[in-house]
Amino acid sequence: MSSASWHARINCGRDTGAGFLVTERHVLTCAHVVAHSDTAPVAVSFAHGGEGEVPARVIAHGGWDGRDTDPGDLAVLELDRPVSLKPAEFATPSDAYGDPPRRLLAYGFPKRYDEGTLAEYRATADQLIAGEWVQLEAWAAHGQPLAPGFSGAAVTLADTGRVVGMVSAAARSPEIRNGRMLPAQIMARYWPRLGDLIPTPEYDQPQKERLRHLVEAAERLQEATAPRHSAPSGARGTAGPAPTNAQPSHNRTPRTPECSPERLYLDAVGPLGPPLPPHGFGSLWSAAWYLLSEVTDPSATPRFATRLADFVDDTRLRSALRSWPHPHTNRSPAPANTPATRASSTAHTWSPILVEIAPSGSGNRDFLVEVSAYNDRHRRVVGSRRLPVDRVRPYALQRIDEAYHELEPGARELIAFVLPRRWLNADVARWKRSADDDSPLGSFAPLVVMDLERRRSGGLQHKLRQKWRSLDSGSAARLHRIDCWAVGQDQVKLTIDLRRDADMVGFGTPPRADGVRRLFQASLNAAVPVMLWPRSGCRGEHQCGRPADCPGSEFLDRLAEHLADLPPHELPQYVHELRETAYASGTAEPHWAHDLALLWEDPECLPDPVGYAHNPVG
Known part of the structure; x- marks a missing residue:
């Protein structure tokens, strides 16, 4: 002293x-x-x-x-x-x-x-x-x-x-x-x-200083778009006038409830983490500082930065927040000692970018959209927002592009859309890749869809793992064909038959008519790992036997010719190549695979997230 x-x-x-x-x-x-x-x-x-x-x-x-x-x-x-x-x-x-x-x-x-x-x-x-x-x-x-x-x-x-x-x-x-x-x-x-x-225990002075500058920049962007209040935000009472850079932090106003300091804090600590402090937070920085100084989980602050990044419109600032505390990379190393849950390494040949679109529960036109990137079994959330239906596509496309920063240079990308059942026939493979690239997303990378309800079912996920274990052992994939005139068969019987005897299902018609939708649901409930169908064409309304010129029958013939003997785990790549050929085709008649849809799901390739799960509805 x-x-x-x-x-x-x-x-x-x-x-x-x-x-x-x-x-x-x-x-x-x-x-x-x-x-x-x-x-x-x-x-x-x-x-x-x-x-x-x-x-x-x-x-x-x-x-x-x-x-x-x-x-x-x-x-x-x-x-x-x-x-x-x-x-x-x-x-x-x-x-x-x-x-x-x-x-x-x-x-x-x-x-x-x-x-x-x-x-x-x-x-x-x-x-x-x-x-x-x-x-x-x-x-x-x-x-x-x-x-x-x-x-x-x-x-x-x-x-x-x-x-x-x-x-x-x-x-x-x-x-x-x-x-x-x-x-x-x-x-x-x-x-x-x-x-x-x-x-602080986990982060040094340069890392904290960098985070502070990033959070303050995000806060300035919020304040620039926040509603103006008549009350001044400077100092009050007898402490003297506050200069411009000294506004009390508790007067700052977040732009949206989802981006409030309290909401971001709860997302960062998770449902089992420390509760909100009684005083709440007056600013984004006060929440970040509380995580740094008083929360023992060292990964909570990076989760806070990643979640905040999702609400930042500036691309460079968003990338910098997402990469904190490492300024030169956005990648998160996979955790050590990750257990191998399947003997075959084929499940890990893909590095998926997962796009999950789910009803928000707050209205028929609002959806929760979450985009993640996987490195091995480690999942990093790139963005998660509640959005009206007309903003789902541009938001998802932008975050998909940013998710590529999370992948290793040699990774085999796979874009996987998890969709509500009624959206499984959506044209996500034909979405324009970006604002300045009109080429279809399905021509840019292998792209598959998955059923949201099935992904959330523990029983069906267990059955899917069993199916893939059998396929990994070298068993030949069994393709079950459902022609457009077969829409009248019993749904429950089909589920049981497919569960026992099929690994892939091909439909000759899209799941639009009621009869086809029932059989589509039967196939999903049978935990069939692979389903293929044309997004357009025959509606499955034939009532007069088996028309020789049915486009659905021709589609299934071509499907069997091109894909029947291929290893199911490589189907996303083969379908991607087919789509490239179809999109580039200059013939007068559309290529048979121009509207090919692929539902493909391997739970080991897309495991449930570990640790970071939140609900942006809040």
Whole structure:
């Protein structure tokens, strides 16, 4: 402590308090110490001299409103010139507490102690009072009590001299020897730059500084599009006017409920994570800082950044948030010691980009859209939003393109759409790939569809794994053909027959007419791994036997000719090549595969996500 020259005395008019140097030009103190800085000059001097009295100005504060119980009693002073003193160093947020209690020191400037004096205290407990303060109690029944002149003093560990907080109040009665400390991690809510200086277990100063800049950039974008309010967002009460860059963070307004700090926090910690703190969050940064400093799960903060990225319109900022904490790559390494659930390695030859589109539950026209990328069995969510139906396509296409950043250079991409049953015949393979590329998405990469209801069924997923285990063992794939005149067969009998005797089903007609839809559902319930059909053509309404010129019959003949003997696990690639040929065909008649749809599902290739699952409806 004797060498801690960063302890500061603050004079503002007739008021005197304490403070401490945190950078060569910035001093922290209580807002009530400089409450009259709009009419009285602020001067800073240091405990061990050598710098003289340095003029300063308030550049930021926490929005303290003038009452003892108001939060945000923090002011940041900027000195007129840099000083040569070494700034204070911070301890980790948990270091102030222990059993036995840690001895804490405060260096203040009460009356008749112009040179300063020490007070010995300890933290009563690590429980926050009103989500803001920690109670201090005297280390011994004698000695210097906290008194006017200690406000703004750094609270330090006696053995290391590192800062754990700041004195913000003392008991009004001299018989009660206690006070309040604003912990360092709470101060960082109000001055985000302070978070860079406070040690956290998992992330270093450059990583935290980078995250802060990214979150603040996202916050500025939100504020630019948020509704304007008549009330000013600057400082209130007696703490003096706040400059432009010092608006209290609790006045900032998120753009959408889905992107509120509270919603993003809950998405980051998951359903079993720590609950929201009682005080909530006043800004995106305060939520990010809470995750950094007070949540033990090291992956929660990257999940927060990834989720925030989904609400950022700027492509470069979105990419930077998604890549945090590693600035040069967006890829997440697969977790070590991943168990092999199937002997064959063929399930892992694909690196899927999964696009899941599901009803939101909040209206017939709203859908939940989630786009993910897989590396081995590790899934990383690229974007997840609730959207009206007319925004589903552009959002999905944009996130699919960004998901490619998550894949390894040699990965075999597979775009897999998980769709509600009524959408399985949608033309997703013919979607224009991007705003400046009119080529079909199905010509860009292998593309398959899957049934949403079946993917969510534990029983059907188990049956699918059994089917693939048999196919991986070398068994020949069994193709069951359903011609367009067979729509009258019994649905339950077909389910049982297919479950026993079929690995692939080919339909001669799209699932539009009621009879075909029933047989389509029977095939899905039979856990058939592969289903193929034409999206257009014969509607399956023949009533007169087997017409020789039926396009559905011709389609199935071609299907058997081209695909029947191929390994089922490679069908996405073969169908992709067929689509390329069909899209490039210059003949007058459409290529037989021009509208070929492929439902293909291997649960081992697309396992359920591990850890990160959230509901954007909230």
